[in-house]
Amino acid sequence: MNTEIVGVGGVRIGLRVEGAENSRPIVFVHGWAQSSQVWAAQFADPALTERFRLVAMDLRGHGASDVPAEGYDDPVAWADDLAAVLDFAGPDAIVVGWSYGGLVITDLLRSHGSARLGGIVLVGAITEIGRHHPGGRVGSAMRAAMPAVLSDDPQVAIPALIEFSAAMATGPVPGALAQALLGASLTVPPAVRSALFRRDFGSAEVLEAIDIPTLVLHGAEDRVVEPSAGEYAAGKIPGAVLRWFPAVGHLPFVEAAREFNAALRQFAEDQRK
Numbered sequence: 001m002n003t004e005i006v007g008v009g010g011v012r013i014g015l016r017v018e019g020a021e022n023s024r025p026i027v028f029v030h031g032w033a034q035s036s037q038v039w040a041a042q043f044a045d046p047a048l049t050e051r052f053r054l055v056a057m058d059l060r061g062h063g064a065s066d067v068p069a070e071g072y073d074d075p076v077a078w079a080d081d082l083a084a085v086l087d088f089a090g091p092d093a094i095v096v097g098w099s100y101g102g103l104v105i106t107d108l109l110r111s112h113g114s115a116r117l118g119g120i121v122l123v124g125a126i127t128e129i130g131r132h133h134p135g136g137r138v139g140s141a142m143r144a145a146m147p148a149v150l151s152d153d154p155q156v157a158i159p160a161l162i163e164f165s166a167a168m169a170t171g172p173v174p175g176a177l178a179q180a181l182l183g184a185s186l187t188v189p190p191a192v193r194s195a196l197f198r199r200d201f202g203s204a205e206v207l208e209a210i211d212i213p214t215l216v217l218h219g220a221e222d223r224v225v226e227p228s229a230g231e232y233a234a235g236k237i238p239g240a241v242l243r244w245f246p247a248v249g250h251l252p253f254v255e256a257a258r259e260f261n262a263a264l265r266q267f268a269e270d271q272r273k
Helices: 036-043 075-089 100-112 140-145 154-167 175-187 190-195 204-208 227-236 257-270
Strands: 002-006 012-018 024-029 052-057 093-098 117-123 214-219 241-245
Touching (some): 024 036, 024 075, 024 100, 036 052, 036 175, 052 075, 075 093, 093 257, 117 257, 140 154, 227 241, 241 257
Parallel strands (some): 024 052, 024 093, 117 214, 214 241
8 A cells, every 4th residue: 555644844755555554563764766665575575464564665855755855964854754654653663774764763763762663673774974984884886876876967877877776786686676776766856866965974872872672684795885884883782683694785675585574574573572
């Protein structure tokens, strides 16, 4: 089911929802220049949809959400958008943040704390942003793509986005999904793609204050977000569990969907105890 809610400033936030309304929610937050489509393998897994209520948001400026002129460099706007999604999803949610989605989760924690959450899963995620912040280190594929992927000239941006999309995985991604991922990137306006990088801050104090169960999942061959960013987050968050996906890149929920789904399901079920 596709629906929408209203985020901060009246921005409409698109949602994809699956599973029984009275089940424990798992809220998914995608990454830079993507959409809720990336979670297709999770929404297609009955082992998840029959046990939990899956809610995947489209970040502002992405997917089915509105494209406001501002808010992309404002941590409070990101925090309040996610808070509105959590209000819709229900209490005690497990929140899953992939790539830039990890940064949005730290925005939420900085502004709202962890009271409404039952657990956090960081997937190939950054938790900081800026050249000198270890939790925001990007890999060779991201560095090679910049700044061409931010260009408003399609002859510059499109080839760069094609190359970047291919570099997210260590091996071939099914053709339809590969094209869907590229299409999602192309639907994000260049101004939005650029605006998400107009931030520079650390999150050490936020990570050190996390007081709920946290699972850090990272592809060992990730060339978009450095594996060291995952190690950094796991080292700062008290009690965090770090799990590597060998021979996997930036898309563990696609490249190793069965293993990823099993890890997510086990983590979510463990928090019921």
